Amino acid sequence: MATYTREQVGNMVEGKLPSEAVHRMLSMPKDPERFEIYLDVLQEKVPWKDKIILPLGPHLYIAQSLSDKKWVTKCSCGHVFGDYRENWKLNALLYVRDTEEAMSEVYPKLMAPDTKWQVYREYCCPTCGIMQDIEAPTPWYPVIHDFEPDIDAYYKEWVHLPLPERAD
Amino acid sequence: MTNEIAKVKVVSVPESALKLFLGSMTDNGEKSEYKSLLSSGQTLKEHRDGVLLRTKETGKYNGIATLDLKENDPIRYEKLFSKLRGGLVHSRETAKKIAASPIVEQEGELCFTLYNAAGDCVLTSTGIIIHVGTMGAAIKYMIENNWEDNPGINPGDMFTNNDCSIGNVHPCDIATIVPIFWKEELVGWVGGVTHVIDTGSVSPGSMSTGQATRFGDGYQVTCRKTGINDVPLRDWLHESQRSTRTPKYWILDERTRIAGCHMIRALVEEVIEAESLEAYQKFAYECIEDGRRGLLNRIKAMTIPGVYRKVAFTDVPYAHPDVVTSSPFAKLDTIMHAPAEITIRPEGTWKLDFEGASRWGWHSYNANQVAFTSGIWVMLTQTLVPTERINDGAYYATEFRLPKGTWMNPDDRRTGHAYAWHFLVAGWSALWRGMSQAYFSRGYLEEVNAGNGNTSNWLQGGGINQDGDVHAVNSFEPAATGTGACAIKDGLNHAAAIWNPEGDMGDIEIWEMAEPLLYMGRNVKTNSGGYGKYRGGCGFETLRMVWKASDWTMFFMGNGYMNSDWGFMGGYPSATGYRFEAHGTDLKERIAQGLALPLGADRVPADCDYESKISETATVKRDQQAMTTESLFENYDLYLNYVRGGPGFGDALDREAISVEKDLNTRAVLPEFAEKVYGAVISLDAKGLWHVDAEKTNTRRAEMRKERIARSKPTREWMKGEREKILKKDASVQVRHMFATSFGLSDKFRDDFKTFWDLPAEWELPESELGVPTHGMKSRMDLSQLPDVTTVVLVEE
Numbered sequence: 001m002a003t004y005t006r007e008q009v010g011n012m013v014e015g016k017l018p019s020e021a022v023h024r025m026l027s028m029p030k031d032p033e034r035f036e037i038y039l040d041v042l043q044e045k046v047p048w049k050d051k052i053i054l055p056l057g058p059h060l061y062i063a064q065s066l067s068d069k070k071w072v073t074k075c076s077c078g079h080v081f082g083d084y085r086e087n088w089k090l091n092a093l094l095y096v097r098d099t100e101e102a103m104s105e106v107y108p109k110l111m112a113p114d115t116k117w118q119v120y121r122e123y124c125c126p127t128c129g130i131m132q133d134i135e136a137p138t139p140w141y142p143v144i145h146d147f148e149p150d151i152d153a154y155y156k157e158w159v160h161l162p163l164p165e166r167a168d
Numbered sequence: 169m170t171n172e173i174a175k176v177k178v179v180s181v182p183e184s185a186l187k188l189f190l191g192s193m194t195d196n197g198e199k200s201e202y203k204s205l206l207s208s209g210q211t212l213k214e215h216r217d218g219v220l221l222r223t224k225e226t227g228k229y230n231g232i233a234t235l236d237l238k239e240n241d242p243i244r245y246e247k248l249f250s251k252l253r254g255g256l257v258h259s260r261e262t263a264k265k266i267a268a269s270p271i272v273e274q275e276g277e278l279c280f281t282l283y284n285a286a287g288d289c290v291l292t293s294t295g296i297i298i299h300v301g302t303m304g305a306a307i308k309y310m311i312e313n314n315w316e317d318n319p320g321i322n323p324g325d326m327f328t329n330n331d332c333s334i335g336n337v338h339p340c341d342i343a344t345i346v347p348i349f350w351k352e353e354l355v356g357w358v359g360g361v362t363h364v365i366d367t368g369s370v371s372p373g374s375m376s377t378g379q380a381t382r383f384g385d386g387y388q389v390t391c392r393k394t395g396i397n398d399v400p401l402r403d404w405l406h407e408s409q410r411s412t413r414t415p416k417y418w419i420l421d422e423r424t425r426i427a428g429c430h431m432i433r434a435l436v437e438e439v440i441e442a443e444s445l446e447a448y449q450k451f452a453y454e455c456i457e458d459g460r461r462g463l464l465n466r467i468k469a470m471t472i473p474g475v476y477r478k479v480a481f482t483d484v485p486y487a488h489p490d491v492v493t494s495s496p497f498a499k500l501d502t503i504m505h506a507p508a509e510i511t512i513r514p515e516g517t518w519k520l521d522f523e524g525a526s527r528w529g530w531h532s533y534n535a536n537q538v539a540f541t542s543g544i545w546v547m548l549t550q551t552l553v554p555t556e557r558i559n560d561g562a563y564y565a566t567e568f569r570l571p572k573g574t575w576m577n578p579d580d581r582r583t584g585h586a587y588a589w590h591f592l593v594a595g596w597s598a599l600w601r602g603m604s605q606a607y608f609s610r611g612y613l614e615e616v617n618a619g620n621g622n623t624s625n626w627l628q629g630g631g632i633n634q635d636g637d638v639h640a641v642n643s644f645e646p647a648a649t650g651t652g653a654c655a656i657k658d659g660l661n662h663a664a665a666i667w668n669p670e671g672d673m674g675d676i677e678i679w680e681m682a683e684p685l686l687y688m689g690r691n692v693k694t695n696s697g698g699y700g701k702y703r704g705g706c707g708f709e710t711l712r713m714v715w716k717a718s719d720w721t722m723f724f725m726g727n728g729y730m731n732s733d734w735g736f737m738g739g740y741p742s743a744t745g746y747r748f749e750a751h752g753t754d755l756k757e758r759i760a761q762g763l764a765l766p767l768g769a770d771r772v773p774a775d776c777d778y779e780s781k782i783s784e785t786a787t788v789k790r791d792q793q794a795m796t797t798e799s800l801f802e803n804y805d806l807y808l809n810y811v812r813g814g815p816g817f818g819d820a821l822d823r824e825a826i827s828v829e830k831d832l833n834t835r836a837v838l839p840e841f842a843e844k845v846y847g848a849v850i851s852l853d854a855k856g857l858w859h860v861d862a863e864k865t866n867t868r869r870a871e872m873r874k875e876r877i878a879r880s881k882p883t884r885e886w887m888k889g890e891r892e893k894i895l896k897k898d899a900s901v902q903v904r905h906m907f908a909t910s911f912g913l914s915d916k917f918r919d920d921f922k923t924f925w926d927l928p929a930e931w932e933l934p935e936s937e938l939g940v941p942t943h944g945m946k947s948r949m950d951l952s953q954l955p956d957v958t959t960v961v962l963v964e965e
Contacts (some may be wrong), residue, residue, distance in 0.1 A: 001504040004254070004628070008893065009611070012613055012614065012656055013613065013656075015656045015657065015701075015702070022657070025612075025614040026554075026614050026615070027554075030469045030470055030612060032469070033612050034611045034612065035610055037610030037611070039611075041267070046837075047843070050645065054472075054609050055608065055609055055611075055626055055919050056605075056608075057608065057737040057738065057818075058607060058655070058737055058738070058818045058822070059738070059819070060700065063799050065813060072628075077523050078487065078948075081757070088251030089883055089888075089891065090883050090884055091882075091884075092194040092882075092883055092884070093876075093877060093880035093881065093884050094880055094881060094883040095613070095876065095879050095881075096187075096886065099382070103846075105844055106699070106841070106844065106845055107695070107738065107743055107841070108473060108695055108743070108772060108773055108774060108838060108840075108841070109773060109774040110744075110746040110773040110791070110792060111695060111696070111743035111744055111773065112743070112744060112773065113729060113730050113731055113748065114730070114792060116729075116900040116902070116903075117483055117503065117729040117730045117900065117902060117903070118481065118729070120740075120741075121881070122876075123883070124873075124876045124877065124880060126877065126882075127877075128873060129560075129872075129874060129876040129877045130738070130819055130873065131710070131738040131819040131820070131876070131903075132737075132738055132819075133737065133738055134734065134735045134738060134739065134740055134741070136481075136731055136732065136733075136735070136741045137481070137899075138505075138736040138892075138899075138906060139893070139899045139903055140890065140893070140894050140899055140903060140907065141479070142478060142920070142921060142924040142925065143303040143883060143887070143924070144477055144478070145477060146476065146477055146478065146605065147474060147475070147477070147609075148474050148475045149473070149474035149607050149609065150472075150473040150514060151474075151476045153473045153514035154473055154474075154740060155473050157514055158473065159470060159515075166233045
């Protein structure tokens with residue numbers, strides 16, 4: 001089974017891994033220690049000290065607050081979206097492209113959805129403006145709670161790591 | 169909730185008629201002169217029932233607790249595996265050379281699969297492996313409906329199936345199924361499938377639109393015995409060839425399937441001779457349990473336990489005048505809804521639940537439950553289980569829940585399926601995002617895929633071709649759709665299709681031989697890939713001119729008003745489709761006079777560049793109605809075949825300036841959108857090369873992030889306004905129709921919707937208030953209600 005150095009995982013996160021290494025990663029059995037190295041690499045990237053528990057996106061994390069040990073969903077800039085169990089999108093800023101004019105800002109004419117059928121919902125961070133997610137549903141569609149990870153089982157039973165303290 | 173459906177009353181069948189129907193049954197119902205096909209003395213159904221019971225009781229396939237052969241004699245196990253698997257792939261590669269159809273010979277739209285006696289897949293070849301399940305469903309249908317007794321199953325028999333109501337994806341996938349015997353004992357089955365060019369449906373081409381039901385989908389046969397003693401029956405040859413517009417391709421496809429099946433049957437006989445029947449039989453069941461364990465191991469090795477929720481849609485724009493439906497009740501706009509909830513449990517098992525999906529409809533985009541679930545394996549072999557060890561073990565490791573009555577599990581025997589891919593391709597895009605969330609969170613970024621592009625447009629049509637023959641065409645160029653972006657790299661341009669990862673766009677010269685359509689251009693489709701830190705792969709576009717055809721028609725099949733994929737983690741979806749067709753051009757004269765012609769790409773659709781090179785009197789259709797039925801085409805008319813791109817990953821403002829520069833110079837993005845979406849500050853040099861100023865771009869991007877904040881509002885505030893719209897029922901009829909059909913099938917989805925929007929208890933959205941035809945809302949009749957039919961149910965309904 002292949003294993004990867006911290007430098008290689010760091011290059012992977014930055015999209016700088018040579019294509020041969022990417023191919024090897026794709027074709028070989030997965031390296032179980034990757035998650036721990038990955039967390040370490042990401043922790044060094046963020047400008048805050050709260051402990052990353054689970055990455056959710058390139059700029060989105062579940063993290064343990066250093067001060068009160070509460071688990072929160074957090075932007076890479078440090079903005080906190082709330083308790084990790086909540087749908088973070090409900091605490092984000094939202095811009096909805098629901099007119100032809102708004103769609104024409106992002107696609108050539110005839111290559112964008114008709115907003116009577118489909119809209120784009122762009123969720124960004126209220127502090128730094130990073131685009132965290134873009135939903136493309138019909139009008140009326142509820143805001144989707146994408147992912148509710150079972151972190152306890154994952155840490156204890158799957159990757160066998162100590163579960164960080166959590167103040168509920 | 170139990171959906172109240174007024175089932176159509178089934179007329180009772182007289183006993184005498186049933187007796188005729190059941191053939192060799194005696195008056196007291198006992199079998200006459202029964203000779204088992206199995207050494208156990210069981211019927212095939214008893215055998216299958218035993219396999220299912222042991223699997224249910226132990227949680228392990230056929231109750232296999234230990235992999236004896238694999239653990240005690242691993243070299244022999246691997247030898248058996250390699251020989252059989254290698255033989256399946258070899259047979260596919262050899263047999264496809266028999267075919268003349270470019271769909272099979274160029275695109276590789278065929279597959280061979282080996283089954284055990286219970287009809288469970290042991291091993292499969294490469295190719296369109298969705299048919300692991302569909303052919304297995306056909307074998308199971310024969311077992312459950314006592315084909316053993318009537319029409320009988322004997323050495324040298326051949327059975328043909330393309331019936332969508334028992335598992336097939338669409339009628340153009342024709343399966344030949346051959347039983348494998350060893351000294352009078354049935355030891356398994358081999359199935360071969362090809363995607364044929366035409367099945368004699370209401371319009372030419374393998375996948376048709378406009379028909380409301382199965383009865384317009386084309387020629388369908390249900391596990392029919394079509395050969396004995398290894399020879400196709402003459403009535404079958406005569407009937408089938410006159411039931412299609414393309415008999416020459418049809419018969420060569422049939423020979424392809426038969427040759428492959430017989431090669432594999434010979435291989436199995438050879439293996440049994442060399443290794444013993446006992447060893448082969450042990451392998452044929454143990455391999456499936458091995459496959460089941462393999463999937464569970466992969467889930468635990470690559471994902472994270474939890475609940476993942478994603479959703480996908482696609483458009484059914486049938487109110488437009490260019491969609492001529494066979495029945496007036498089909499004439500409405502609606503939307504396909506595919507919500508997916510993936511639950512991965514701590515023990516590594518998983519469930520895929522599609523509660524809330526919209527109802528089947530009066531179009532040809534419905535899918536049988538097996539087509540839906542089996543197709544998911546095609547997708548998973550490209551991500552979770554990228555291994556040659558794919559078999560029905562993966563099916564036994566997965567719980568599927570497809571509520572009865574949804575488009576992916578219809579409860580009416582009339583449903584049309586000819587272009588099931590319109591919904592399937594869209595429906596599965598949600599699963600990519602669910603799986604990719606797991607990979608991303610776990611750090612396996614190399615596995616992340618923002619989703620699959622919509623594999624369209626399908627150029628289809630027919631008439632009299634350049635050789636003077638009745639002909640039909642189905643360009644398989646969408647086998648090279650743009651792929652979704654990864655978390656560490658861009659998607660691939662015009663590269664692959666979700667349903668056939670080995671497909672390609674095919675050679676122009678071959679398509680021009682197969683179709684009376686000259687190429688006026690074949691180019692990357694600029695701006696078709698979704699934007700992001702890593703962009704989706706671009707699709708491509710080909711401009712075709714009708715040439716030496718007569719009485720010719722063509723139509724468009726793809727998404728236009730909606731995307732079927734989403735972007736991922738801040739990336740944008742790919743561009744939607746549109747159509748361009750031109751009739752009554754002056755190209756004949758322009759060619760004679762050496763004038764400028766419409767050639768190459770339709771780079772900026774709104775610029776109407778093609779129109780500037782044809783006569784002003786030409787009739788041009790340039791719009792988002794990317795789904796049509798047949799329209800008339802004369803020689804020198806034009807048709808644009810635009811194949812879609814894939815979705816993007818991550819915030820577009822995180823894309824490296826040098827990558828945007830490359831996009832501009834390779835025509836992957838238009839300058840306008842490099843500026844508007846990527847915030848790139850660009851310039852064009854004297855040599856015509858684009859440059860991006862990285863420093864100025866950074867400054868511009870900082871401004872754009874502030875602009876985002878300024879134009880947005882808190883989500884909860886936006887929700888108040890959206891709630892008001894819902895209370896007023898302010899949405900297009902297609903949106904309301906989609907919700908109404910989902911609500912009609914699922915109290916849970918309706919209640920969750922009302923809870924989310926905090927709607928009053930009395931708020932309802934009955935389909936009957938929409939002012940559109942409601943055929944199918946109340947009265948439905950399932951296939952299981954036909955006399956003497958036992959349907960095969962392979963999912964929780």
